[in-house]
Amino acid sequence: MFCYQCQEAAKGTGCTIQGVCGKTSDVANLQDLLLYTLKGISVFAVKGRELGLRNAASEKFIIESMFATITNANFDRDGFIARVREGVALRDQWKTQLSSLEVTIPLSNHDAALWVPGTEVEIDEKAASVGVLSTANEDIRSLRELLTYGLKGMAAYMEHAAVLSYREDNVQAFMERGLAATLNEDLTSEELIALVMECGKFGVDVMALLDRANTSTYGNPEITKVNIGVGTRPGILISGHDLKDMEELLRQTEGTGVDVYTHSEMLPAHYYPAFKKYSHFVGNYGNAWWKQPEEFASFNGPILMTTNCIVPPKDSYKDRLYTTGHTGYPGVMHIPAGVEDKAKDFSAIIEQAKTCPSPTEIETGEIIGGFAHAAVMGVADQVVEAVQTGAIKQFFVMAGCDGRMKSRDYYTDFATALPEDTVILTAGCAKYKYNKLNLGDIGGIPRVLDAGQCNDSYSLVVIALKLKEVFGLDDINDLPISYNIAWYEQKAVIVLLALLYLGVKNIHLGPTLPAFLSPNVANVLIENFGIGGITTVDEDMEKFMAMV
Numbered sequence: 001m002f003c004y005q006c007q008e009a010a011k012g013t014g015c016t017i018q019g020v021c022g023k024t025s026d027v028a029n030l031q032d033l034l035l036y037t038l039k040g041i042s043v044f045a046v047k048g049r050e051l052g053l054r055n056a057a058s059e060k061f062i063i064e065s066m067f068a069t070i071t072n073a074n075f076d077r078d079g080f081i082a083r084v085r086e087g088v089a090l091r092d093q094w095k096t097q098l099s100s101l102e103v104t105i106p107l108s109n110h111d112a113a114l115w116v117p118g119t120e121v122e123i124d125e126k127a128a129s130v131g132v133l134s135t136a137n138e139d140i141r142s143l144r145e146l147l148t149y150g151l152k153g154m155a156a157y158m159e160h161a162a163v164l165s166y167r168e169d170n171v172q173a174f175m176e177r178g179l180a181a182t183l184n185e186d187l188t189s190e191e192l193i194a195l196v197m198e199c200g201k202f203g204v205d206v207m208a209l210l211d212r213a214n215t216s217t218y219g220n221p222e223i224t225k226v227n228i229g230v231g232t233r234p235g236i237l238i239s240g241h242d243l244k245d246m247e248e249l250l251r252q253t254e255g256t257g258v259d260v261y262t263h264s265e266m267l268p269a270h271y272y273p274a275f276k277k278y279s280h281f282v283g284n285y286g287n288a289w290w291k292q293p294e295e296f297a298s299f300n301g302p303i304l305m306t307t308n309c310i311v312p313p314k315d316s317y318k319d320r321l322y323t324t325g326h327t328g329y330p331g332v333m334h335i336p337a338g339v340e341d342k343a344k345d346f347s348a349i350i351e352q353a354k355t356c357p358s359p360t361e362i363e364t365g366e367i368i369g370g371f372a373h374a375a376v377m378g379v380a381d382q383v384v385e386a387v388q389t390g391a392i393k394q395f396f397v398m399a400g401c402d403g404r405m406k407s408r409d410y411y412t413d414f415a416t417a418l419p420e421d422t423v424i425l426t427a428g429c430a431k432y433k434y435n436k437l438n439l440g441d442i443g444g445i446p447r448v449l450d451a452g453q454c455n456d457s458y459s460l461v462v463i464a465l466k467l468k469e470v471f472g473l474d475d476i477n478d479l480p481i482s483y484n485i486a487w488y489e490q491k492a493v494i495v496l497l498a499l500l501y502l503g504v505k506n507i508h509l510g511p512t513l514p515a516f517l518s519p520n521v522a523n524v525l526i527e528n529f530g531i532g533g534i535t536t537v538d539e540d541m542e543k544f545m546a547m548v
């Protein structure tokens with residue numbers, strides 16, 4: 001195996017024996033093979049689209065399978081083998097359909113468009129030969145992977161929008177074009193860089209689409225205080241990002257005597273009006289994804305993982321853990337999609353919850369959030385006045401991901417060290433590094449404004465663009481906003497590319513720069529966008545404040 005798609009890549013270069021995430025070597029290879037299969041499908045889907053032909057099953061398959069290969073989403077070997085076989089069958093359907101048209105199909109002689117799966121052993125052998133290192137040139141490899149990881153993040157957001165019946169054809173078309181392009185040996189570095197930038201454009205589009213999907217379905221997030229203590233009844237803990245699962249679980253648990261709590265990236269569900277009506281939606285339990293081992297153990301009840309990030313479970317709670325959607329873990333119960341138009345059936349989780357003790361209290365109090373674009377626009381006058389009077393000197397976008405590494409304490413220390421006339425704009429699970437610090441407020445505006453999940457970084461962009469308009473500025477970089485972003489997995493990659501596409505400069509990215517950036521590709525990002533890493537809190541604070 002060789003995997004370097006996330007921030008925790010071993011030794012800062014790549015996992016080669018087993019993933020730091022817990023992914024085994026065979027599963028890592030099978031994920032590579034699935035990706036290769038998706039590229040093969042895309043070769044034909046691009047041509048089909050050009051000819052006005054579509055295949056809804058292959059479109060759906062590409063998005064769902066891309067999502068399944070994101071860090072910490074799915075560890076299920078058998079599931080990946082089944083997906084590879086299904087993918088090749090879909091590719092061959094396309095092939096048959098196009099063969100009667102006698103058209104020239106670029107890349108149709110590529111092995112990804114031709115290979116045929118045999119026995120499981122042969123699949124494993126093939127899987128070991130198609131990974132990241134099969135591209136010899138390190139800059140081309142770096143650009144192909146940067147594009148691929150952006151596409152993976154894009155797929156996650158497409159899927160969340162799709163479950164709410166929101167799709168955008170241009171985004172799907174780019175997904176297929178981008179995947180096929182990574183097979184093309186003729187593309188130059190410049191052409192690949194252009195595709196990476198285009199990926200950022202579609203990143204903005206997909207986040208806007210998901211924002212529409214979420215807010216049209218569940219209302220605009222509202223400023224909300226969320227309980228972080230526990231009740232006395234048994235509970236179900238729901239994690240991940242899928243709001244449709246959230247809705248369904250709340251509906252099915254109503255009146256059962258079982259409470260529902262959120263974990264990690266599901267915390268922002270509390271901000272949506274549609275979920276506030278459920279009195280058994282008690283609060284948020286615990287912190288970011290990587291705290292699962294201790295927090296899932298002390299929760300005492302069943303836990304539903306709707307998306308990544310899954311930490312390989314401890315025996316102490318494995319029999320209370322459930323996956324659904326495109327997540328999976330061997331030996332963990334999976335809740336399948338509902339048949340035809342039927343909702344997923346969560347009754348097994350609810351029945352188990354009834355037999356469990358209530359959660360052990362690990363903290364008490366409240367945290368505040370819900371500062372997505374509509375809520376912030378509602379208090380825009382107050383914010384603008386605070387900036388004009390100098391009460392707020394600078395905003396710091398500290399969005400993105402949290403993770404296990406000790407070096408991420410930097411973000412807690414940085415937030416603590418920020419001057420009192422600064423405000424943190426956050427989204428994603430990165431927030432857990434500073435959302436319980438009680439940093440106070442500026443004239444009633446909390447110093448940590450949580451917009452929501454990682455995809456709600458879009459809200460931060462909308463807010464920035466609105467401020468730019470209000471202050472009559474030509475350039476988004478003239479705003480009093482600095483960017484100190486933490487990343488972990490591929491959704492952070494699409495968010496980053498989206499910010500670059502919007503022209504945001506001088507983003508600091510940590511705790512380490514991606515291992516998949518070759519020195520030359522990193523230089524392109526440094527020279528054109530001023531991207532930088534992090535150093536120490538003191539040194540960075542000095543640099544940031546000098547720019548104010």
Ligand code: FS2
Nearest residue numbers: 265289309401429454491
């Ligand atoms: Fe956190 Fe994991 Fe949200 Fe990432 S819970 S690192 O998936 O996308 O952010």
Ligand code: SF4
Nearest residue numbers: 003006015019020021
């Ligand atoms: Fe390693 Fe991250 Fe890949 Fe897991 S996803 S194998 S931790 S680089």
